[in-house]
Amino acid sequence: MNSPQRLRLAAIGCGSRTFIYFELAAKQPELYEIVAAADHNAARRAKARALSQNPAFREFTDDAAILAEPKLADVMIIGTQDAFHFAHASAAMRKGYDLLLEKPISTNLRDVLALEKLARDLGRKVQVCHVLRYTPFYRRVKDIVTSGVLGKIVTFEATEGVEPWHQGHSFVRGHWSVTEKATPMIIAKSCHDTDILSWLVDSPCVSLGSFGGIMHFRPEQAPAGAPARCTDGCPVGDMCLYNAHRYLGDRKNWLEIIYDRAKTATDAEIVDWLKTSPWGRCVYHCDNTAVDHQTLNMSFASGATGTFTMTAFSEGRDLAIFGTKARLLAGERVKRTAGCDIVIDDHATHTLQRITIDHEKDGWHGGGDAGLVRSLHAEFSKAQAEDMESSLQKSVESHLMGFAAEESRQTGRTMNLAEVRARLS
Ligand SMILES: NC(=O)c1ccc[n+]([C@@H]2O[C@H](COP(=O)([O-])OP(=O)(O)OC[C@H]3O[C@@H](n4cnc5c(N)ncnc54)[C@H](O)[C@@H]3O)[C@@H](O)[C@H]2O)c1
Incomplete structure (x- = not known):
């Protein structure tokens, strides 16, 4: 695609995610044209049509109907639920589409690796919706790490606070509560975190161990x-x-x-x-199998080590990076206690640098949705698929870490990631 040309978008699955992307893309008509969408649900198709602001917009009742047509768009958004990603992404790539693929890539690692191979074999570009890479906050943290001001990263601590209501809504009552029908929590919610952490460390994770379970959302805890x-x-x-x-x-x-x-x-x-x-339903009387807390202990090829905690009982993300020259503290706790987003504490001078981020208001995920959509045109104009910021090739790493963590949590074993990948390739 030549860069001045508008990028034509279509979608399989018109749920909340596709609506966000359509709404944001429609605000940039110089870059995007929303041409078609498929969903079983007529009201959702009608909403997609309205968001498209395109009188020539075409509606289809499902994936088979839209894929039976000659190729309609440059990029197909795969916005169905987790369990459908593999089938819908494979079929759309075979039809000739590049993809904007919602995370998780798929519900098991074997299919994740198979999709990566298929994209490579067919020469398709696939951008995975790891939207946090597009937030002003994480971009600033990445710039600080890359600048060398922290020195070498030796250790980090990261936390994702899902927040109790959100846990109840999505992971006790909702779409991702029964992991056997969706994806384990550490992928469904935290593949964003494993993606961001490996991106910041800029080195492959070589081994990890994980613990966790359901402590609160169970019948014994009911009033x-x-x-x-x-x-x-x-x-x-x-x-x-x-x-x-x-x-x-x-x-x-x-x-x-x-x-x-x-x-x-x-x-x-x-x-x-x-x-x-x-x-x-009462949150203490559901069929939930998604954990409400899980920790990861990781080591990286660079020699760095780090921990990550996912918990229902905190709100927002926190990050501490301990470098040879300085430490960086960032996220919700810093915001609530120091009134800024990032603090850099220099080991030699003990001076504190306080940084406040101009957060984007549009969409969800701290501006990540808006940042992702804004950059799609440029991303899909890149010559090589793997050069895209959140390419399928790069995103496999976060999923490898997540699926290995789930296996570790269930078996109590420390996982060697090269072995896990080799076993399934
Ligand atoms: N990137 C992120 O941060 C983020 C956040 C939340 C959810 N997600 C992921 O986004 C995906 C979509 O989530 P959602 O909440 O928008 O889903 P949703 O359930 O609201 O929407 C999915 C839609 O797909 C439709 N559908 C099902 N089968 C279909 C078929 N064969 N053909 C056409 N349409 C079909 C359904 O009718 C439904 O309208 C999920 O995989 C979810 O895990 C990502």
Whole structure:
């Protein structure tokens, strides 16, 4: 594609992610043209059409229908749920499409490696939606690391606080709660983190060990007398952090992600919907298998080591990088205690440099969604697929780390990543 030409986008799956990308792309008509989308759900197709702002926009009922047409676009967005990524991404690549592929790449490592091989064999470009690489915050951290001001990275500590309500919504009641139907938590939520950490260390992870489990979201933790559904009259009621009736109040924005009529339905209709919806269940009485806490202990080819903790019971991401010349502290805790985003503490002078980031407001993920969409045109204009910032080739590393971590958590073994890759290649 020549760079002045508009990049034509189509999508398989019109859910919350595709809508975000369509909305952001439609704001840049000089770069993007949204030409088509497929979804079983007519209301979602209609929303995609409206977002496209394109009178010639074409709708299809599913992946097979859109892929039966001659190639319609330069890039196909794969915005279906995790379990469909492998089939939809493979078929779209075979049809000739380059891809914007939602993470996770797939639900198991064998398929991740098979997709990487297929893209290579067919010469397709695949950009994985590791949106954090496009946030002003992580770009600044990367620039600081690359500048050498920290010296060599020796150690790091990183935390991802999912936040209790978000854990309940997505990983206890929601799409990613049963890992056997979706993807293990350390991939579903934290492949962003393994991606960012290996990107910052700029060295392959060679081995890791992991621990974790479900400590809180289990029946033994339920308040006495809590029924299976919040709508059945819970004795704890409004005192419960996870009361599903909050979807009508301060958590209405979360309802919009899962219930298409969230903005137009009456309160009575929403309560009725909650009576049978997975999101109306008591968080202590679900079929969840996704962990609510997990730690990783990693060593890298450079000699660096680091730890990562995913927990439901914190909010936002935190990072400490310990270099030979200085340490860097960054993220939510720094923001709440020091009032800035990043602090650099120089070992020789003990001077503190405080950095505040101008965060992007558009989209979610701290500006990552907006940054990703803004850069898509330039990314797909690059000559080599692997030069793309979040290419499939680069993204395999984060998934290798995540799947190895899950195996370690389940078996109690320390994993050698070269062995894991060789076993499945
Ligand atoms: N990049 C990120 O940070 C990030 C954040 C959240 C979710 N995700 C990932 O994005 C993906 C999509 O998530 P979502 O919340 O938008 O999903 P969603 O469930 O809201 O939407 C998926 C859509 O796909 C449609 N669909 C299913 N089968 C189809 C088929 N055969 N053909 C056409 N359409 C079909 C469904 O009808 C649905 O509308 C998931 O894999 C999720 O893990 C990524």
